[in-house]
Amino acid sequence: MRYILKRLWFYILAFFGALALNFFLPRMMPGNPVQMFLSNLYKSGGVVDNATIAAVEKLFGYDTHTPIILAFFNYVANIFKGNWGVSFTFYPQTVIEATGRGVRWTVFLLGTALILGFIINSLLGILVAWKRGSRLDTNLTVGGQIMANIPSVVIAIVLSITLAFTKIFPTGYAVTPLFFPENIFQYIGDVAYHAFLPVLAVIITGLGGIMGMRANMINQLGEDYIVMGIAKGVPDKKIMFGYGARNALLPVVTSLAMQIGFLLGGSLIVELVFNYPGLGQIMVMAISRRDYPLMEGILLMTTILMLSANFIADISILILDPRTRRQGVDGN
Amino acid sequence: MKKIWNSTIIRFFRNSPKTSIGVALVIIILLLTIGANIFTSIDPTNRFADEYHSSPSHTHLLGTTQLGIDVFAQTLFGGRVSILVGIFAGLITVFLGIIFGISSGYFGGWYDNIITTIINIIMVIPNIVLLLIVAALLDGVSPFLIGIIIGLTSWPWNARVLRAQTMSLRNREFVYSAETLGESKLRILFMEIMPNMLSIISSAFVSTIIYAITACATLEFIGFGDPLSVTWGIMLFNANKSGALTSGAWWELLGPISGIVLFGAGLTLINFSIDEVSNPKLKAQRIMRAYYKVKKIQAKSMKKLSLNNTMGRKSA
Numbered sequence: 001m002r003y004i005l006k007r008l009w010f011y012i013l014a015f016f017g018a019l020a021l022n023f024f025l026p027r028m029m030p031g032n033p034v035q036m037f038l039s040n041l042y043k044s045g046g047v048v049d050n051a052t053i054a055a056v057e058k059l060f061g062y063d064t065h066t067p068i069i070l071a072f073f074n075y076v077a078n079i080f081k082g083n084w085g086v087s088f089t090f091y092p093q094t095v096i097e098a099t100g101r102g103v104r105w106t107v108f109l110l111g112t113a114l115i116l117g118f119i120i121n122s123l124l125g126i127l128v129a130w131k132r133g134s135r136l137d138t139n140l141t142v143g144g145q146i147m148a149n150i151p152s153v154v155i156a157i158v159l160s161i162t163l164a165f166t167k168i169f170p171t172g173y174a175v176t177p178l179f180f181p182e183n184i185f186q187y188i189g190d191v192a193y194h195a196f197l198p199v200l201a202v203i204i205t206g207l208g209g210i211m212g213m214r215a216n217m218i219n220q221l222g223e224d225y226i227v228m229g230i231a232k233g234v235p236d237k238k239i240m241f242g243y244g245a246r247n248a249l250l251p252v253v254t255s256l257a258m259q260i261g262f263l264l265g266g267s268l269i270v271e272l273v274f275n276y277p278g279l280g281q282i283m284v285m286a287i288s289r290r291d292y293p294l295m296e297g298i299l300l301m302t303t304i305l306m307l308s309a310n311f312i313a314d315i316s317i318l319i320l321d322p323r324t325r326r327q328g329v330d331g332n
Numbered sequence: 333m334k335k336i337w338n339s340t341i342i343r344f345f346r347n348s349p350k351t352s353i354g355v356a357l358v359i360i361i362l363l364l365t366i367g368a369n370i371f372t373s374i375d376p377t378n379r380f381a382d383e384y385h386s387s388p389s390h391t392h393l394l395g396t397t398q399l400g401i402d403v404f405a406q407t408l409f410g411g412r413v414s415i416l417v418g419i420f421a422g423l424i425t426v427f428l429g430i431i432f433g434i435s436s437g438y439f440g441g442w443y444d445n446i447i448t449t450i451i452n453i454i455m456v457i458p459n460i461v462l463l464l465i466v467a468a469l470l471d472g473v474s475p476f477l478i479g480i481i482i483g484l485t486s487w488p489w490n491a492r493v494l495r496a497q498t499m500s501l502r503n504r505e506f507v508y509s510a511e512t513l514g515e516s517k518l519r520i521l522f523m524e525i526m527p528n529m530l531s532i533i534s535s536a537f538v539s540t541i542i543y544a545i546t547a548c549a550t551l552e553f554i555g556f557g558d559p560l561s562v563t564w565g566i567m568l569f570n571a572n573k574s575g576a577l578t579s580g581a582w583w584e585l586l587g588p589i590s591g592i593v594l595f596g597a598g599l600t601l602i603n604f605s606i607d608e609v610s611n612p613k614l615k616a617q618r619i620m621r622a623y624y625k626v627k628k629i630q631a632k633s634m635k636k637l638s639l640n641n642t643m644g645r646k647s648a
Contacts (some may be wrong), residue, residue, distance in 0.1 A: 014456045017456075018453070031450075133624065142350065145604070150592070150596055153553050154593060180429065261460075262459065264460075265460025287556075288555060299461055299465055302457075303458075306457070310456070322551055
């Protein structure tokens, strides 16, 4: 229990750190969003007088009359009240509505890719550690690592050209437009059909996890209980999965939590190439139109996603490893 | 000739195919990009107004883009900028990572706590999103500014690894003896602790170069680079904007993609061999394979021996 509280405290601290970064970063950069907005307004023939300037400054929170600490506290209060600002590109939708539309699909894409990728990485890692030294081991390890180092942009483009061009898989969108499914199975089938390529791209980007799993398994294979199991005559598969993998899985879950940020970035790019309506598209639209409230909202939203994914990983370690549960009782 | 063939360096390359392929790939690509003037005589910004979007021919080895610019020339000249940006970002990242990681691991205390908190907070925010927002706030950046930004946002990853390693090295006897002798802290840090971590540092440097080239290409693909420069990322960006994906102009994408993939693959293979050299236990693959081969030959000969004996024939 104490473990969960300690992690929760760290996550709250990290969230406040992200809030501070979000607030102070634009103010430290050269160039003022207020001036940019006003120059756009002037160029498009709007009226720019003192009242407009004051109103725009208040809208952005760049009010030059209030001291910056007060502005920061106002900002934090607004965040917790749910007032994340109004976006320009999707005027008059608020930032929460605009990001909420995209978060659903991004969570679906990322969640599926994470779970499938974790299963594939673990299975391949176990296989490769068991047969270490063989040619299969070398090929899979080196091949997996090379593919994981290729940027997600390139993988998405290559997949798009090879598989989508030949019309096997669709080139974009999450569901076929203007398609009204009659029952839920058709809907699920349609979604899966469109999601296949993006999920595959994100999984390929994450193949670097094989090395971690393999290293952990090799460490475990030298332990005494494995030798005892072989001596007792336990079948090979049972030793692999029941004895070795169960212990090797835990550091892999921890490193998965760290890898989630990297995969999130990759999935945003994949969404861009495949025209998937997730956070990636909204982010690029926001950035190209210099929509600062929306950009800050997306940064906060991705940070919240990362923190909750890390939290879920911590809780799953607690569930998977009884030793962490007993920490408070034994007093170590 | 035989003496050269058997010398230690050449034997090292002969024994591990991974290293030789990796080093060969990297050297070939470096030669192609640095000596771009030798391999192609076409200027990468020259537009051939009557030959736009043509497929590969012998005047244009990889065809031309939508604007009529030769793809092969762009790949070679653009590789210079991309690779330089990668190396530059890698240097900044490793430099910052060494300073913060080793110092926080060695000194400990409140300094360590502050740096660890900063590292954890920066690691929690997804890297690409942070890069994008900083690039957006600076309103379109040149490749070297991208390199600096990548360096400033990626050092926590290296710093964490170096800190862990420093903390484990700190309790060894040679560090204690150096402290007792009264050596200055700076000297201990750089002459005693850092040389033991050179393998990790160089492996992290190579990984960061790969990551920096990736991140630079990604940023430029989204549209944040300087559209007037010639790099691999900008080539992908132009290809996307001119619809090469939908119109089937595969040659336009082949140049930058093969550049990124081959260079990344070469650097990854070099990374593997750095790991093997520093941690000889990893050479297990080759040793085990040789071991299995010997056992197989032995088993085969044993079987032949026993077969001949049971059949009553004398062994050959």
